[in-house]
Amino acid sequence: MSEEALSDSRPSVYPPIRKDREALRPRPNLFDYESECAAFSWDKARALLDGLPDGQGLNIAYEAVDRHASGAKGDKAALRWLGKAGERRDITYRELSEETSRFANALKCLGVEPGERVYVMMGRLPELYIAMLGALKAGCVASPLFSAFGPEPIAVRMQLGDGRVLVTTPRLYKRKVAGIRDQVPGLAHVLLVGEGEVEGDGLHRWDRTVEAASPQFTIRPTDPEDMALLHFTSGTTGRPKGAIHVHQAVVAHHVTGRYALDLHEDDVFWCTADPGWVTGTSYGIIAPLTNGVTSIVAEAEFDAETWFDILEQEKVSVWYTAPTAIRMMMRIGTDVAKGRDLSALRFMASVGEPLNPEAVVWGQEAFGMPFHDNWWQTETGGIMIANYAALDIRPGSMGRPMPGIEAAIVRKLDSGDVEVIDEPMVEGELALRRGWPSMMRGYLHEEERYRKSFAGDWYLTGDLAQRDSDGYFWFVGRADDVIKSAGHLIGPFEVESALIEHPAVAEAAVIGKPDPTLGEMVKAFVTLRPGHEASEAMRRELIGHARKKLGAAVAPKEIDFRENLPKTRSGKIMRRLLKARELGLPEGDISTLESDEK
Amino acid sequence: MTKDEIRKLAIDILGGIAPEADFDMLEDDEELREALDLDSMDFLNFITGLHKATGADIPEADYAQLSSLQDVVAYLTAKTA
Numbered sequence: 231m232s233e234e235a236l237s238d239s240r241p242s243v244y245p246p247i248r249k250d251r252e253a254l255r256p257r258p259n260l261f262d263y264e265s266e267c268a269a270f271s272w273d274k275a276r277a278l279l280d281g282l283p284d285g286q287g288l289n290i291a292y293e294a295v296d297r298h299a300s301g302a303k304g305d306k307a308a309l310r311w312l313g314k315a316g317e318r319r320d321i322t323y324r325e326l327s328e329e330t331s332r333f334a335n336a337l338k339c340l341g342v343e344p345g346e347r348v349y350v351m352m353g354r355l356p357e358l359y360i361a362m363l364g365a366l367k368a369g370c371v372a373s374p375l376f377s378a379f380g381p382e383p384i385a386v387r388m389q390l391g392d393g394r395v396l397v398t399t400p401r402l403y404k405r406k407v408a409g410i411r412d413q414v415p416g417l418a419h420v421l422l423v424g425e426g427e428v429e430g431d432g433l434h435r436w437d438r439t440v441e442a443a444s445p446q447f448t449i450r451p452t453d454p455e456d457m458a459l460l461h462f463t464s465g466t467t468g469r470p471k472g473a474i475h476v477h478q479a480v481v482a483h484h485v486t487g488r489y490a491l492d493l494h495e496d497d498v499f500w501c502t503a504d505p506g507w508v509t510g511t512s513y514g515i516i517a518p519l520t521n522g523v524t525s526i527v528a529e530a531e532f533d534a535e536t537w538f539d540i541l542e543q544e545k546v547s548v549w550y551t552a553p554t555a556i557r558m559m560m561r562i563g564t565d566v567a568k569g570r571d572l573s574a575l576r577f578m579a580s581v582g583e584p585l586n587p588e589a590v591v592w593g594q595e596a597f598g599m600p601f602h603d604n605w606w607q608t609e610t611g612g613i614m615i616a617n618y619a620a621l622d623i624r625p626g627s628m629g630r631p632m633p634g635i636e637a638a639i640v641r642k643l644d645s646g647d648v649e650v651i652d653e654p655m656v657e658g659e660l661a662l663r664r665g666w667p668s669m670m671r672g673y674l675h676e677e678e679r680y681r682k683s684f685a686g687d688w689y690l691t692g693d694l695a696q697r698d699s700d701g702y703f704w705f706v707g708r709a710d711d712v713i714k715s716a717g718h719l720i721g722p723f724e725v726e727s728a729l730i731e732h733p734a735v736a737e738a739a740v741i742g743k744p745d746p747t748l749g750e751m752v753k754a755f756v757t758l759r760p761g762h763e764a765s766e767a768m769r770r771e772l773i774g775h776a777r778k779k780l781g782a783a784v785a786p787k788e789i790d791f792r793e794n795l796p797k798t799r800s801g802k803i804m805r806r807l808l809k810a811r812e813l814g815l816p817e818g819d820i821s822t823l824e825s826d827e828k
Numbered sequence: 829m830t831k832d833e834i835r836k837l838a839i840d841i842l843g844g845i846a847p848e849a850d851f852d853m854l855e856d857d858e859e860l861r862e863a864l865d866l867d868s869m870d871f872l873n874f875i876t877g878l879h880k881a882t883g884a885d886i887p888e889a890d891y892a893q894l895s896s897l898q899d900v901v902a903y904l905t906a907k908t909a
Contacts, residue, residue: 774848
């Protein structure tokens with residue numbers, strides 16, 4: 231690509247990072263982008279997988295585990311678990327197959343039927359992986375919940391998904407679930423992993439229920455369109471949405487692992503995302519296993535030193551992480567990386583929110599290679615747009631669409647249809663042509679919201695972006711008020727609802743305030759009922775209230791008090807205006823403003 | 829600063845970040861992030877608060893040495909001695 235060709239690209243102080251693809255070892259799976267895209271078909275991608283024996287369909291857990299367990303990879307480490315206290319435990323593909331079969335048998339013994347939802351909420355313990363994959367084997371729907379959620383988000387998500395089984399720890403159960411048990415009457419069984427005595431209905435100890443079960447289990451015929459995973463995500467309004475993914479999604483998990491993460495079978499791969507979110511499932515569980523690599527699971531929360539230790543000691547070769555972590559590591563500086571032997575590392579990728587060009591380039595300085603940003607969402611199930619090992623990187627860009635994925639920038643028309651904007655670098659909504667295997671098949675019980683996320687053949691992502699003349703996409707912002715904090719979507723409505731439940735609060739509006747490390751942090755503006763005074767004690771009271779209900783990951787970090795919030799004539803709070811003012815940006819169109827902030 | 833002063837300071841800062849926590853129940857050797865449900869941002873705010881209140885320089889590389897109340901007291905006692 232010539233320099234002239236970049237004239238329609240976003241002006242950037244960061245020049246493209248050139249790749250010498252011939253010199254890369256191993257040879258990148260996606261070596262020649264254009265020819266690979268031209269030759270690609272989802273049928274061919276499907277043929278990379280085995281399918282259930284005797285043409286019985288397609289099951290994620292079979293592709294991830296069982297097909298390797300019975301073959302040459304049986305004794306290979308599938309998961310390498312690094313415990314908080316310094317434990318290091320390898321689980322081979324054969325062991326993982328047996329453990330997941332035990333779990334599937336345990337579900338059967340409990341009378342859990344295929345199609346029923348099995349929720350998993352715990353830290354990154356081996357049992358989490360066993361339960362997710364075991365549930366898939368049993369034909370159940372696996373739904374991960376982030377363990378930093380508070381009781382309220384947990385209750386809402388379990389109600390929405392009709393949770394029948396929950397796998398968690400005694401500690402999390404006591405702190406977050408026991409108090410909401412009456413709100414989830416459909417929850418029949420709770421499997422408790424680890425030590426600790428808990429009282430309650432339908433409680434079972436993992437060691438007695440799962441470890442006692444048979445390690446032999448035959449996966450029943452699985453239709454590729456059977457529901458497999460339920461991932462929750464947030465919109466601006468209303469309750470969270472449960473995005474449905476089917477077993478066929480594994481075709482996309484697998485091939486995106488090959489192309490976007492460049493997984494080769496000898497890799498030691500580390501996806502740092504928590505399986506409570508979609509990245510930690512698609513790429514923390516499924517894609518590395520279908521590709522037969524060894525996947526690192528680190529139980530401890532982020533700590534920069536510890537992470538460098540893991541990269542070095544475990545000889546991680548492919549690393550998939552997130553902007554917040556990269557930016558935290560940048561604060562330590564490049565010297566820490568330089569004093570280490572990171573010679574095994576060959577490819578680094580990032581997802582969750584746009585990776586700022588400084589961080590892409592910092593990869594070069596600290597690790598001798600750039601971070602490869604990529605883009606996708608809960609609804610897309612897998613990576614859609616990416617920077618690839620063999621392609622030049624434009625720092626700050628999310629890259630180019632995966633083979634098999636057609637992405638476009640569109641503009642909404644009054645008719646409700648959309649039109650594709652072909653002109654380069656014009657802002658519009660990022661849209662994907664429907665039909666890839668890991669596309670969500672619905673929002674559970676929310677047909678109308680699902681329908682609204684499409685216009686004709688296009689899935690509308692809710693992200694605003696631009697495409698340059700060479701086909702690289704650039705993120706601009708969200709089309710709605712959803713907050714993106716540390717890579718996770720947070721619905722302002724969910725936070726506002728919890729605040730309003732406090733007797734002192736009259737109104738609340740929640741925005742994402744830009745933060746150099748988190749991307750955005752949750753900030754609330756609150757008006758108080760008569761008889762309540764704004765004070766530090768009140769601030770603490772409300773933060774504490776929100777944390778108890780919502781958990782640390784969702785609760786606001788900052789609360790400002792106001793006498794009035796800006797509202798439209800219909801009484802809708804104008805979050806956008808609060809945000810513009812918070813940032814000192816132009817207020818934009820305020821013609822609908824009826825009652826202003828005080 | 830004395831050990832008691834540091835302990836009190838740490839609890840006061842944590843009280844602003846996780847006001848819902850019951851600090852009487854917090855054991856000195858408990859991991860703060862887990863016991864108080866602190867996420868990475870909360871933990872950073874805690875360190876920033878300690879730095880502002882004591883003037884002690886706390887480089888990122890030392891964060892792992894500040895995981896429990898007793899760690900914090902030991903670390904800052906040495907730093908502010």
